[in-house]
Amino acid sequence: MIEISGLRKTFTGQDGAPVQALGGVDLTVRDDEFLTVLGPSGCGKTTMLKMIAGLQTWDAGEITVGGRPVRGPGPDRSMVFQNFALLPWATVLDNVAFGLRLKGVGKAERTERARDLIAKVGLAGFESKRPGELSGGMQQRVGIARALAVEPQVLLMDEPFGAVDEQTRRLLQEELLAIWEANRLTVVFITHSMEEAVLLGDRVVLMSARPGQIAEIVDVPLDRPRSSDVGGLERSREYVEITAHLWDRLRDMHEEHRAAPSEQAVR
Numbered sequence: 001m002i003e004i005s006g007l008r009k010t011f012t013g014q015d016g017a018p019v020q021a022l023g024g025v026d027l028t029v030r031d032d033e034f035l036t037v038l039g040p041s042g043c044g045k046t047t048m049l050k051m052i053a054g055l056q057t058w059d060a061g062e063i064t065v066g067g068r069p070v071r072g073p074g075p076d077r078s079m080v081f082q083n084f085a086l087l088p089w090a091t092v093l094d095n096v097a098f099g100l101r102l103k104g105v106g107k108a109e110r111t112e113r114a115r116d117l118i119a120k121v122g123l124a125g126f127e128s129k130r131p132g133e134l135s136g137g138m139q140q141r142v143g144i145a146r147a148l149a150v151e152p153q154v155l156l157m158d159e160p161f162g163a164v165d166e167q168t169r170r171l172l173q174e175e176l177l178a179i180w181e182a183n184r185l186t187v188v189f190i191t192h193s194m195e196e197a198v199l200l201g202d203r204v205v206l207m208s209a210r211p212g213q214i215a216e217i218v219d220v221p222l223d224r225p226r227s228s229d230v231g232g233l234e235r236s237r238e239y240v241e242i243t244a245h246l247w248d249r250l251r252d253m254h255e256e257h258r259a260a261p262s263e264q265a266v267r
Contacts, residue, residue: 002028
């Protein structure tokens with residue numbers, strides 16, 4: 001589904017010096033896979049995700065989605081941001097239906113599809129509310145529903161639960177798993193949490209410290225569906241072992257980074 005080859009990107013830092021964000025990334029994301037991406041802060045995870053979305057250019061390499069080169073944003077990809085990125089003046093219903101309106105979908109159809117997704121993310125009854133009247137977790141549910149409304153082939157998620165409290169995060173993880181299990185689209189999910197990466201992913205991509213490269217890809221042999229037994233999975237031997245392995249790798253990266261000369265961070 002997604003092929004990334006030789007991806008490189010260098011930014012100009014605030015002091016005018018070059019900062020290499022990505023140092024040659026090669027990655028294949030399979031059809032209908034839930035791929036999680038983990039790595040040290042500043043390793044270029046978000047930069048790579050924005051490139052897949054067509055929101056960020058690169059210096060060298062290629063990205064294809066479904067065999068088509070990425071040249072910019074497209075209807076085959078939707079992105080969910082950490083900061084919700086909702087229209088503050090629009091209702092929940094209008095926010096979810098926004099992408100459908102841009103695609104020219106008729107009012108009756110887009111309203112029906114938006115209401116159905118609002119119900120699926122647990123917000124039935126909140127259709128007329130505006131983002132400022134909702135909690136952070138509820139706003140992120142709106143963001144997920146809006147991304148799914150246009151029926152993308154690929155869902156790109158940039159630390160979508162990073163701005164909510166732990167209890168809400170757990171609920172959103174379970175809801176996202178249930179939605180993915182029902183729809184089975186391709187997901188690339190950026191996170192700083194080892195536990196979240198293992199709980200959600202079919203595979204975990206571990207990126208190296210900047211310049212970001214693929215350090216390791218770890219298979220997650222946990223049975224699916226997972227949404228109905230998250231607690232049991234987290235107590236399993238496989239979950240504990242994979243999480244511990246990822247932490248060992250990340251801790252080594254942090255120690256190596258501290259020993260290296262400091263540079264400006266690149267997300």
